[in-house]
Amino acid sequence: MRSSLVPLGPPVSQDRVITSFPKCYTPAACLQLREHFHGQVSIACQRRSTGTVGLRLSKVVVVGDLYVGKTSLIRRFCRNVFDRNYKATIGVDFEIERFEVAGIPYSLQIWDTAGQEKFKCIASAYYRGAQVIITTFDLTDLQTLDHTRQWLEDALQENEPGTCFLFLVGTKKDLLSGVACEQAEVEAVRLANEMEAEYWSVSAKTGEWVRAWGRLWQECGWKHQPQPHRNRKVPNPVSTCRLIGVTARSLRAPCKPSRTALQLHRLLAAQRQCVSWAWPRPPGGGCTECLHGGWWF
Numbered sequence: 620m621r622s623s624l625v626p627l628g629p630p631v632s633q634d635r636v637i638t639s640f641p642k643c644y645t646p647a648a649c650l651q652l653r654e655h656f657h658g659q660v661s662i663a664c665q666r667r668s669t670g671t672v673g674l675r676l677s678k679v680v681v682v683g684d685l686y687v688g689k690t691s692l693i694r695r696f697c698r699n700v701f702d703r704n705y706k707a708t709i710g711v712d713f714e715i716e717r718f719e720v721a722g723i724p725y726s727l728q729i730w731d732t733a734g735q736e737k738f739k740c741i742a743s744a745y746y747r748g749a750q751v752i753i754t755t756f757d758l759t760d761l762q763t764l765d766h767t768r769q770w771l772e773d774a775l776q777e778n779e780p781g782t783c784f785l786f787l788v789g790t791k792k793d794l795l796s797g798v799a800c801e802q803a804e805v806e807a808v809r810l811a812n813e814m815e816a817e818y819w820s821v822s823a824k825t826g827e828w829v830r831a832w833g834r835l836w837q838e839c840g841w842k843h844q845p846q847p848h849r850n851r852k853v854p855n856p857v858s859t860c861r862l863i864g865v866t867a868r869s870l871r872a873p874c875k876p877s878r879t880a881l882q883l884h885r886l887l888a889a890q891r892q893c894v895s896w897a898w899p900r901p902p903g904g905g906c907t908e909c910l911h912g913g914w915w916f
């Protein structure tokens with residue numbers, strides 16, 4: 620049978636081609652000790668029998684207090700830049716990154732949420748449908764570590780239990796001496812174990828660990844594609860999304876959906892495809908529920 624993978628867009632850059640698992644930051648708080656893909660995954664990739672997985676994307680949500688460095692981390696990972704000037708995130712922002720994992724094209728939708736309390740209700744509307752939740756804190760300000768429990772709880776509330784891969788990430792590693800960093804990490808690793816999250820210390824300024832950490836994201840995201848969806852037979856999800864061309868807003872979004880949006884929403888729900896769409900729509904489309912889309916390449 621022919622593969623359902625459609626080559627879309629230009630090939631990904633070499634540093635986005637993943638052939639093996641990167642190492643963890645510390646075995647004391649690591650959720651993935653394997654060095655290779657699961658045998659079944661490798662075989663499925665070789666045979667190109669992964670269904671439409673290559674056309675989908677996974678959703679990563681980054682949460683944490685204001686000023687801890689969420690935006691900086693994402694910018695370093697996606698664009699390899701660092702800006703010392705602080706510009707608060709208003710509500711949410713996102714990036715799309717393309718990868719190739721074991722020969723299969725794959726995209727990550729990375730949602731950067733605002734840490735400021737006044738934007739929390741907007742940002743929380745985008746927690747839904749995440750495969751990876753990254754809870755961040757500032758290694759130089761351990762009060763922000765205390766707040767990570769609450770951030771994680773809020774993000775998990777919007778997702779089905781056991782469906783998200785969790786990370787706890789300490790930022791601004793460059794600002795601490797080796798000893799001070801180790802001290803902060805002891806507490807963070809303890810908390811990561813309680814949360815059942817994987818721990819990483821990173822610096823967006825120097826780029827230290829950011830790349831390895833980012834590589835891990837997408838593998839986890841890829842492995843955590845919603846299972847029912849992988850197996851569900853959808854006649855032509857890409858063309859369906861293209862045909863629509865109008866965005867239905869998430870029912871959980873703070874703004875009221877328009878009539879057209881609601882009609883589309885019902886139509887999609889009736890077709891048992893997309894139940895909830897994010898607002899504002901990412902440039903490539905994308906459903907917060909099933910992550911269907913086809914425009915982002």
Ligand SMILES: Nc1nc2c(ncn2[C@@H]2O[C@H](COP(=O)(O)OP(=O)(O)OP(=O)(O)O)[C@@H](O)[C@H]2O)c(=O)[nH]1
Nearest residue numbers: 685686687688689690691703708734791822823824
């Ligand atoms: N030295 C150092 N500074 C950093 C690092 N990461 C971020 N910063 C600085 O910390 C400040 C806040 O960074 P942001 O990335 O804007 O923080 P944020 O968490 O996105 O903030 P909100 O959008 O308000 O939630 C900025 O001035 C950054 O330059 C880092 O790794 N090292």
